[in-house]
Amino acid sequence: MSATSSTIVNLPDQKTATIPKKNYINAEDGLLSWLTTGDHKRIAMLYLISITLFFFIGGIFAGLIRLELLTPQPDLVASDTYNKLFSMHGIVMVFLFLVPSVPATLGNFLIPIMIGAKDLAFPKINLLSWYLYWFGGIFILAAMILGGVDTGWTFTTPLSTHYVNTHVVTAGLGVFIIGFSSIFTGLNFIVTIHRMRAPGMTWFRMPLFVWSNYAASILMVLGTPVLAITLVLVVLERTIHIGVFDPTLGGDPLLFQHLFWFYSHPAVYIMILPGMGVISEVMSTFSRKRVFGYTAVAFSSVAIALFGFFVWAHHMFIMGVSNYSALVFSLLTMLVAVPSAIKVFNWAFTMQKGSITFETPMLYALAFIGLFTIGGLTGVFLGSLGMDIHLTETYFIVAHFHYVMVGGMLMAFLGGVHFWWPKMVGRMYPESLSKLSAVTSFIGFNLTFMPQFILGYLGMPRRYHSYPAEFQVLNVLSTAGATVLGVGFLLPLIYLAWSLKYGEIAGNNPWQATGLEWQIQSPPLTENFLETPVVDHEAYDYEWLANKTEQEVTTVG
Numbered sequence: 144m145s146a147t148s149s150t151i152v153n154l155p156d157q158k159t160a161t162i163p164k165k166n167y168i169n170a171e172d173g174l175l176s177w178l179t180t181g182d183h184k185r186i187a188m189l190y191l192i193s194i195t196l197f198f199f200i201g202g203i204f205a206g207l208i209r210l211e212l213l214t215p216q217p218d219l220v221a222s223d224t225y226n227k228l229f230s231m232h233g234i235v236m237v238f239l240f241l242v243p244s245v246p247a248t249l250g251n252f253l254i255p256i257m258i259g260a261k262d263l264a265f266p267k268i269n270l271l272s273w274y275l276y277w278f279g280g281i282f283i284l285a286a287m288i289l290g291g292v293d294t295g296w297t298f299t300t301p302l303s304t305h306y307v308n309t310h311v312v313t314a315g316l317g318v319f320i321i322g323f324s325s326i327f328t329g330l331n332f333i334v335t336i337h338r339m340r341a342p343g344m345t346w347f348r349m350p351l352f353v354w355s356n357y358a359a360s361i362l363m364v365l366g367t368p369v370l371a372i373t374l375v376l377v378v379l380e381r382t383i384h385i386g387v388f389d390p391t392l393g394g395d396p397l398l399f400q401h402l403f404w405f406y407s408h409p410a411v412y413i414m415i416l417p418g419m420g421v422i423s424e425v426m427s428t429f430s431r432k433r434v435f436g437y438t439a440v441a442f443s444s445v446a447i448a449l450f451g452f453f454v455w456a457h458h459m460f461i462m463g464v465s466n467y468s469a470l471v472f473s474l475l476t477m478l479v480a481v482p483s484a485i486k487v488f489n490w491a492f493t494m495q496k497g498s499i500t501f502e503t504p505m506l507y508a509l510a511f512i513g514l515f516t517i518g519g520l521t522g523v524f525l526g527s528l529g530m531d532i533h534l535t536e537t538y539f540i541v542a543h544f545h546y547v548m549v550g551g552m553l554m555a556f557l558g559g560v561h562f563w564w565p566k567m568v569g570r571m572y573p574e575s576l577s578k579l580s581a582v583t584s585f586i587g588f589n590l591t592f593m594p595q596f597i598l599g600y601l602g603m604p605r606r607y608h609s610y611p612a613e614f615q616v617l618n619v620l621s622t623a624g625a626t627v628l629g630v631g632f633l634l635p636l637i638y639l640a641w642s643l644k645y646g647e648i649a650g651n652n653p654w655q656a657t658g659l660e661w662q663i664q665s666p667p668l669t670e671n672f673l674e675t676p677v678v679d680h681e682a683y684d685y686e687w688l689a690n691k692t693e694q695e696v697t698t699v700g
Contacts (some may be wrong), residue, residue, distance in 0.1 A: 159556040161648060162569045166666040182669055183265035187252035188567070189273050190243065193562075197239040197280065197637065204232035206629065209591075209622040215612045225608035226293035227309065231286075233296025238318050239280055241548055242410060245417035246328055246363075247276070248396055249559045252354045252567060254332060255351050256667065257517050257674040259341025264334040270326050275324040282317030286310040295606065297407070300388035300399040304380040312381055315374045316598045322371045325413075329363030332356055341659075343678035348439070350658050350682050351434060354441040355420025358448040362409045362416075366452070370406035373399065393529055402453035414548060415515075418555030419486055423558040426490045429498030429505040430654040433683040436489045443482035450660060452477040460531045469528055476526030479611075483519055487512060502654070506581040507558030514550025514588065518543055521596070523587060539599025542592045550588055555586070564639065565653045569665040570646030576638050584631030591622025657688050 167184045172382055177185055208228050211219040220228065251269065255262055278422050286292055292314045294303040303311045336357050340349070376387045377399070386392030388399040427434045434440055456472040464472075490512060499505070521543040524530045536542065565571055593619040599605075603614050610618070652661040659676060660667075680687040 147350035147627050148512050163666070163668075165662045165668065166569070166664065167452065167669045168568070169668050170669045175522075179270075181250050181262070183255055183263045183266065183269060184270050184567075184667060184669075186273055187248050187250075187615055188278070190247040193273070193277065193280070194240050194248065198632075201232050202632065204228050204235065205394060206625065209625040211608050212618045213312040213622050215610050215615055217608050220608070222608055223293060226606070227291030229606060230292045230295050231283075234283060234292065234314060234318070237296050237410075238321050239276075239283065241414045241552055242321075242325060243276060243328070244552065244556045246332070246359060246413075247272070247324075249352075249421065249467060249556075249563060251328075251419055253563065253660055254353055255335060255339070256663065256671050257353050257658055258336060258339065258344050258490075259659055259672065259678065260335060260339040261670045261672060263331045264339060265327075265331050268590060269331055272331070274326045275320055275327070279317040279320035279322075279324065280484055282313055282320060283319060286317065287315075289313065291416060294627040297403060298374065298377055300377060300380075300396050301390065301394075305389050305391065312378050315378050319371050319374045319378075322367045322374075325363045326367050329360035329367075333364065336360075341678055344350055346385045347438065348678055348680075348682055349441075350420075351440055351444075352417075352420035353435070355416045355418075355423070355444045358444040359413050359416040361448050363412045363447075364443060364450060366406045366409040366413070369402060370410075373402040373406070376402075390603075391540055397463060399458075399613065400459050403453070404458045405586070406457065407450070408455045408651050409448075409451040411431075411547065412447050414552045415555075416447060417551045418511065418559075419444065420564070420610070421555045421559035422490060422511055423486075424656075424658070425504045425508040426493045427683045428491055428562070428654050429508075430494045430504060431499075431685055432493055432497040433681070433685070434489065435492035435495075436485070437682065439485055440489050443485040446482040447479065450475065450482065454479050457526050457531070460528060461535050463602065473526050473528055477523065480519060480523060487516055501578075502571075503577040503581055504558045504562035504654075506578060506585075507554050507561065510581065510585040510588075511554040513550055514543035514554060518546030518548075520550055521546065522562070531588055534599055536604055537599035538595040538603050538605050541605050542595035542599060545588075545592045545595075550592070554584070557581075557599055560639070562654070563660070564642070565649030566660055566665050566667070567642055568646075570642050570650055571649045571653065572642040574636040576634065580631055580634035580638075581642060583634070587624050587626070587628030587631050591621050591628050592624070594621045594624075616647060647671075657685060657690065 169181055170182075171180075177189065180186060180189075207220070208225070211217065211225055211228075217225070245683075251263070286309075289310050292311055293307055293309050294311060298311065298315060303315075336349075336353060355603055370643050378391055379385050380387050380392070380394070384392060386394040388394040390396060390398050423434050423440060454472060454475045456468060457476045457664055460469050461471075490508075519537070523541070525534060525543060537637075561572070571610060598621075601614070603610055649665050651663065651665050654661070659678070662676075663672060
């Protein structure tokens with residue numbers, strides 16, 4: 144019997160499988176046991192519930208925005224209210240959903256199991272991260288309830304420090320606190336991956352999901368403090384009138400742009416890199432092949448993280464930067480597309496001659512590739528100086544950003560939730576309904592945001608709640624698409640909640656996947672493994688999985 148065989152669980156027939164009597168969900172009873180837990184899996188589920196709540200709050204703001212834009216004139220809300228709607232939509236979606244979505248939920252749940260550890264390196268700090276997330280979220284909710292913020296999610300100065308009278312300080316402090324949650328999560332992941340891998344789990348045997356979260360964690364730890372300091376300066380300038388950004392006080396508003404985008408462009412990769420890790424896992428499993436060019440895909444994650452720190456000024460081409468620096472940042476913007484393209488091509492080659500099946504996670508992964516590719520290609524348009532001057536501050540930017548973040552990140556998140564849901568809760572969801580949800584989301588997304596590329600090209604500026612009548616047809620189409628998209632996002636909430644009680648028992652490895660997480664019981668034990676696993680095979684080694692016989696494996700737990 145091999146060294147790993149003692150850690151591998153028998154893959155039971157789903158028809159005869161049962162939920163294990165002992166698992167992390169029922170290890171302790173009562174709400175207090177969840178609120179004081181140190182178990183990374185329970186904390187991941189707390190995050191999942193939390194970000195889902197904030198996602199639908201942000202979605203309500205988005206729905207009101209699209210309803211207002213049904214007609215050219217401001218019929219639904221006043222201009223000040225509209226400004227608050229798009230500002231709060233952006234703040235909630237970026238800082239309370241997109242940034243923590245995959246790392247705080249799937250990353251928290253899976254990284255220790257994938258590398259053979261029993262928990263993250265710092266369980267108490269992990270729980271503290273969740274409390275900081277909610278503490279910051281409460282500040283942002285308070286800003287909403289007290290009257291909102293109308294600066295946009297970017298808190299642009301001197302608007303945010305001098306001209307507006309809304310609750311900028313409250314919202315800024317909320318984002319500041321959430322930043323510490325992100326830093327602690329990234330630090331926890333880095334230390335865990337470096338120090339707690341199982342025997343035999345070398346760097347190049349790690350799943351690509353772990354590589355992607357590792358790269359994103361570097362960005363969290365190095366980039367987030369810059370945003371935190373910037374927001375503190377905004378609050379100080381607003382409250383005690385120090386002259387940092389406000390030109391009437393001797394400050395420089397361009398400095399704010401440099402500081403904010405130095406974090407906020409890497410933040411795009413904090414959001415998207417973990418999603419790319421999800422896609423690698425899903426593509427390999429449902430193509431029944433090792434990921435093509437594993438090493439290139441792994442290093443491309445690190446390359447994206449490094450390049451991400453050198454392209455921030457492509458957000459500033461029309462803000463007075465020199466032509467020479469604009470040329471340099473334009474070139475760097477083109478270069479950062481290379482590692483992203485490596486991933487897309489390698490996923491395509493992974494599918495080539497694979498034994499592909501189209502379960503729900505695979506549908507979301509295919510949607511991710513198509514939508515993210517469009518988002519990436521339109522980013523090249525915006526990195527070109529001449530095109531950027533025409534397209535900046537139009538709906539082309541809105542469409543581009545949503546194709547990357549919603550079409551990319553959110554599709555990856557939903558694909559990952561569907562992929563690992565059987566492991567997380569031990570039950571399956573209704574496959575036909577979940578496929579309908581994936582297709583509905585894909586169609587609704589394109590109906591919503593593809594017209595916005597045309598609107599932006601034609602010159603419709605973003606952040607305006609009235610527009611010329613000739614733009615109405617495309618706006619009506621976009622709002623209709625948002626309705627379809629909303630249905631696509633609401634369906635998973637319903638059937639995943641239903642599956643918690645009524646779903647078919649999943650068994651330990653319903654997808655016949657290769658990672659360590661699929662070789663333990665579903666749902667896992669609190670300690671993940673009864674014995675520390677010893678790894679003697681490469682990631683995505685389906686021959687290794689096929690060669691295991693019932694005599695070679697024993698049940699853990």
